[in-house]
Amino acid sequence: MNVGAISYSISAFTFLIFLAILLTDKHKGVTKRSLVMAATVSCIWSFVLAYETLLTVDVIKISLLEYLKSAFWLVLLIHLLSFTYSDRFKSETIRKFHYAILIFISILVLPILAEYVFGEISVLAKFEYVPALNLFMAVIGIVFVEQVYRNTRTEQKWAIKYLCLGLLGMFVYDFYMYSDALLYQRVDPVLWQARGFVYALTVPLFGITVSRDPLWSPEIFISRRVVFHTTTLLASGIYLMVMGIAGYYVREYGGEWGVVAQAIFLFITILSLALFISSRRIRARIYVLVNKHFYPYKYDYREEWLRFIRTISTSSEEKELYHNTIKSIAQIIESPGGMLWLREDSGFFVCVDTWQMEHVSDREPAETSLPKFMEQHEFVVSVDEFIDHPEVYNRLGYLELPEWVKKVQPWLIVPLIYNDLLIGFIVLDHATARKQSFNWEDSDLLKTAARQVAAFLEQMNASMALAEAKQFESFNKVSTYVVHDIKNLVAQLSLISSNAEKHKDNPLFMEDVFKTINNSVSKMNKMMEVLSGKMESSHSSKVDIISVLEELVHHRQIAGGKPVPILGCESSSYFVKADKNQLLAILGHLVQNAQDATEDSGKITISQKRSTDGVVIEIEDNGCGMSEDFINNNLFKPFKTTKGTKGMGIGVYEAREIILAIGGKIEVQSEVNTGTCFKLIIPPAS
Secondary structure (H helix, E strand, O other): OOHHHHHHHHHHHHHHHHHHHHHOOOOOOHHHHHHHHHHHHHHHHHHHHHHHHHHOOOOOOOOOHHHHHHHHHHHHHHHHHHHOOOOHHHHHHHHHHHHHHHHHHHHHOHHHHHHHHHOOOOOOOHHHHHHHHHHHHHHHHHHHHHHHHHHOOHHHHHHHHHHHHHHHHHHHHHHHHHHHHHHHOOOOHHHHHHHHHHHHHHHHHHHHHHHHOOOOOOOOOOOHHHHHHHHHHHHHHHHHHHHHHHHHHHHHHOHHHHHHHHHHHHHHHHHHHHHHHHOHHHHHHHHHHHHHHHOOOOOOHHHHHHHHHHHHOOOOOHHHHHHHHHHHHHHHHOOOOEEEEEEOOOOEEEEEEEEOOOOOOOEEEOOOHHHHHHHHHOOOEEHHHHHHOOHHHHOOOOOOOOHHHHHHOOOEEEEEEEOOEEEEEEEEOOOOOOOOOOOHHHHHHHHHHHHHHHHHHHHHHHHHHHHHHHHHHHHHHHHHHHHHHHHHHHHHHHHHHHHHHHHOOOHHHHHHHHHHHHHHHHHHHHHHHHHHOOOOOOOOEEEEHHHHHHHHHHHHHHHOOOOOOEEEEOOOOOEEEEOHHHHHHHHHHHHHHHHHHOOOOOOEEEEEEEEOOEEEEEEEEOOOOOOHHHHHHOOOOOOOOOOHHHOOOOHHHHHHHHHHHOOOEEEEEEEOOOEEEEEEEEOEOO
C-alpha cells in the first residue's frame, strides 16, 4: 500500500473542496485573492506529490513547488499583517518590509532555477541547499504567524486564531521535517508520507476562519437538517463498525458457541440501534448537540419561520386557529403540548384551547401579578427558573405564580403582546429533552413569534367584528328599505282613509279599498319574513311588464294621489326577468316622487316602448325638477333628497340598485321648474 500517495491525495481533495467553497463567495479583496491562490497552489502541490509518490516509491524528490507553496502562504500572512495596524503609513511600511524579505527569499531560489537551465552547480550541493531553503521558509512562516496573531486586535482574534493555528501547524511540521533532513542528510520517509495527512487536518481550521470572517464567508448553506441526519448516519456507521469488530472477536474467541454468539450479538446491536434512532428524546438531544456545536446560533431562523407561518396560516376557523397557535409556538422549542389563554371583555384571562395538555378551568384576573409582569416587561417566564432563582424575576418587578400554575407545573409562559397590550399568553409543557437549557435566544425567538401570533389573533377578531358589522349594516339597509316601503304604504292607506268618508257608499270604491288593504297586508308580511330571514329579499321570475304598469296605475288611482299618472304602451305584453313586487315598489317610488314634485294640476305620464336593449319605461312629469349638480352628486346616494324632512332619499337609490341587479340601467333628465324624466331600460327575459 502506497501510504504517501494516499496521504497527499487526501490533502489534494481537501484543498480542492476548500477551494470550491471559497469560489462560491462573491466578495472581493486582496486577502481573499491571496487565500484563493494559496489554496490553489497547495492543491496542485498535493496532486503533484501524490502522482510522484505513486510513480517513485523509494525516491523522495524535493521540487520547486515546495517553495511556491510556502511563498503563497507567506504572501497571505503579509496581507493579513498589514491590516492589523491602524496607522496606514505604518501598515504600508510593514508590508514593504515583509515583501523585501520575500524578495530576498526569491533571490535565494535563483540557484535552483539556474540548475534547471544550466545543469548541476558544483558550488552548492543540491540536497543540502533545497532543504535549507525550505527550512528557512518554515522559520519565516512561523515568525509571520506569530506576528499576525500578536498584532491582531483582541476582538478580532476569535476569527483569525484558527487560520493561524493551521498555518503554524503546517510550518512547524515542515520545520521539523527539514531539520531532521539536514541533520541526517536524508528525508525521513515516514515524515514525508504523513505530511499529506497533516496538511489535510489543517484545512478544517481554515474553514472555521472563513466561516467566521464576513469578508471571506462563502455563500453556501448547509441546513441543520442535513447536519443532523449526517451526524446521525455517521454515528450509526461508527457504531455498527465497532460492533462488527466486537462481533468478529466474539466469533473468534467464543469456541463452539462463537458463530451463534456472533449472530445474537449482531441482532442485539441492530435492535439497539433501531431503538436508539426511534427515540424522540434521543433525537431531540442530538438536535440540541448539533445546534450547540456546529452553528453559531441555536436555531435555523429561516426554517423555523417558514414552519411557523405554514402551521399558523392553515387556520380557517376560530378553533383551528387557536389550536395551530399553540402548536406553532410549541414546535419552536420542541414542547409536546400547551394551552392558550386569552383576555375576555370582562377583564379575565381564560383557557380557550389546549394542545396535548390538560385543560384548566380557572380564570386569571388581569390585575394579578403574572399578567401585569408579562405586559410590562414582555418577559417569557420560565417556571423552573422562577422556582430555583426567583431573584432573576423579582429584580424587574413583583411576580407571584397563580395556584393553577403551581398545580400544572408548566415549563414556559409566553406573553402575547399586541400594541403594548397583553391580549393573552401561551403556557408550554416541558420539552422532550427536559434538561434543555432556556436562554436569551429561545426567549427572543418565542417573543417574536408570539407577537406575530398576537397579530393573527387580533386580525381574526377584527375580521369577526367586521363580519358582524356587515351583518348589522345589511340588516340596517334592509330596515331602511322596509321603513321606506312602509311609509309609502302608510301614504296609500291614509289617502284611502281620507276618501272613505266621501265614497263609503260606493261599492266599487269599497272593493278597491279591500284589495288595497289586502295588498298592503301581503307586502308587510313579506317585509317581516325578509327581516326575520325566513325568505330571500327577492325572487326573480318571468314577469309581464305591461301588466305591472297597469297594476301600478290602478293602485295609484285608488289611492287618490294627484296628479293621476297616464299610461301609454305600444305593446300589449312584454316579458322581463325580475321580481314583480320589487318592480312594483321601485316604479311606485318613482311615481310617488313625481307626484310629490308636481302640482295637482300638473301631468305625469308613464310610457313603454321597445328598443334594441329591451323595454324602455319612461316616467315623466312637469314638476319642479332638479339641478344638474344634485343629479350628478346626490340623486343616487342614499339619504339625499330634495323633499326636506318629508323624504328619506331611498327610493331612487333602491330603484337604481334593483335595475342594475337585473342587468338594466336607469337614466334621468331634469331641468329646474320644467320637469323630470326617468328612463328605465330592462333587458327582455331569455
